[in-house]
Amino acid sequence: MSTLVLLNQALRLRDNPLLNAGSGTLHAVVVLDKAQFFGKQYGLYRANLWRLNQQIQAILQLQQALATKQIGLILRFGDTTSTLQALANELNATTLIAAEPTSPHEYAALQQLAGPITLTLIDCNSLFGAALRLDINRVPDRFTAFRKNHEPLLQVSLPVPPFIPRSEQHWLTPQQAEHHHANWSALDDYRHASSAATPPIITETAAWQRLQQYIWQEQHILHYKETRNALQGEHYASFFSSALALGSLSTRDLWQQIVEFEQQVQANDSTYWLKFELLWREFFRWQMRKYQSRWFSQTGIKGQPNFQPPQLTATQRRKFAAWCAGQTGIPFVDANMRLLNQSGLMSNRGRQNVASYLIHDLAIDWRLGAAYFEQRLLDYECASNWGNWAYIAGYGNSEARPFNMIKQALAYDPKADFVRHMLPELTAKDKTAHRPQANTPIPAQWHNWLKELD
Template structure:
């Protein structure tokens, strides 16, 4: 009897417990769930074509890396439950080894598979795995309390050594895997229609080898990490942020390996507030993962984790629909918001500072349901992570792990884009120079506390 090794959230060879612990007759497999890329929520497509292309590129890269070890990768497209059970039947597989999930959809998948397969789940993508695993019942809903329980030692699970097939493993060959990947042909037939103009290179291309090249560049060669705390509020560029969020979200980089690299850098080169702050941000990511596991579907309720569950879709009148469309297109008339939204639409990324501001604007200035913004980010972000995305949106709205966080958009614009260089770069139609370029157009919607700052734009 054989075992299916599902690598959906572990598209890597380094620190991959699924590859390391598997034994016997094995079949490596990746599924691309059709509804997660072609389905809709609140009338929005759940992913755009650039996100789909990115996922296909990473899967193709993993297939090549496994083939070097004479391991085949079965690639499936469609309904993951149906596809995996059919594959198990063809191979007479009785077991499935996979990464422990975080989101309700993933738990639902495994509940269905468990009716016919014996499951073995490994928490391959958490900092706090195994003996460091938090108790969900006792888990604090406040990040500060969560962090203080871990500090000052900040102990995390250690990564595994590099993968090397063992004698106890009998993997399906690349040739056989190819014959079992019929459903993937639907996607490869569609591939020529995918956008080719946007190059997923540099920090944007997140296959495993590129991720480790980024670590080498950002940490060890250029030592950009030493000024991370000072540059993290930047808005555009290649090194103001680490950009590790992309491979972490996709599973092509292990968070435990990244943490280890930061600690090695601190030991061998230097440790300062910035090196700590990058680890601090990884703790935020970890916090949201455990919060998603704790509250599950509540994160998709209009009231988040703070009220009765209400899953009815957002109710929008004509005026609200127009406001949401303008926000999505970067045409609200508020330059700082529009510049960030156009950057998202063009590149699939937005800075953390930008994300907080456009989220606050949609929720607290336009008065729209926060879930609309979270759904649009899911469609567009190349570093989309279900827990971080929905957790952060609920956080700004006041339905998550914080009270509501309304931002003063004009004050923020002047603080982080004082000369409007960013705004002018993304909105070349603006004629005004200097801070005057931040002046909203007439008729634009803006909260009174932001309008009070208009005199600073003169």
């Protein structure tokens, strides 16, 4: 009898309790789920080839890192449930150790194995480990209440010690693992597909290099609160989100590095604010566990569930296609959408604004926007993405949050530098570049702010 150790959401050696949990005969496994990349929802693909390629890079680096410890990594491509079941039969495995998911679909895929296979789920991507695990029934639905429950003395689980194979662990070797790869070669045609200007930070090594640079070497963390509302540039964000989403960087490790920086160098509003954002991420993870599939209802976690797919008129379909392409005629929206399409990322400020425009100005079902973001974002994380979209729509953890595009554009891109950079076809100078194109419908509440462009 043996144990499968599924590393899908923990593509790292640092702070990885999955690697320390088992004993006896152990098989390290990654299953790249076909539906997560080639499946569709509402007619949209679930991901893009660039994100697929990034995930493959992170997996292959983990394979190399494990090989230095004489541990093989079995690589599989296909349906998660059936692939793991077949592998368990092949290796005579009766136990599966895996990271506890937040997505209800990923959770269901593992739960289907329960019965013949003993399932051990470890929440290794949460700020709160087993000893600090939250009671799901007592998790507040408002972030402020959630934060106040944990502050000011916020306890976070410490990272586990660096992984060192124990004598009672008998891992499959790299040579042995090669005999159990299946369908992985089917991905060769998709590898190295890329359409963006700069590679993201996703592998464990790259994530730690970024962490050392951003926090310790150049100390950009000291200005995070001021730069987080910027729209472009090398440091408009911390850029840890992609690695956190893949699990190639541990959120507990990141938190601990911030704490150590505060103790050894300086603590200010910005160092607190990066922890504040990690707490937001944690909040959405627990909200998704609490309400599960309700997050995919048109009414979110409010009112009667409605899982009917979005219904669009022909006019709405044209408007949605224009929004996706960054061709709405609203420069601030279009610039942010083109940044998303070209880089796979967008600032927090940009995400809120384009979401608000789609929902409150174009009157299009918020789930289509969330689905398009799921396809395009390189830092896509189920709970954060769907939770934030429902939040703006008013079907999540707040009332509706409509934004005034002109007011926001003038506040966060006062000279229209970002807009003119992303939309080189614009010829208007300075802030006048924010003026909507001719014949573009203008909501009444924007008119007073349009005067600022004269």
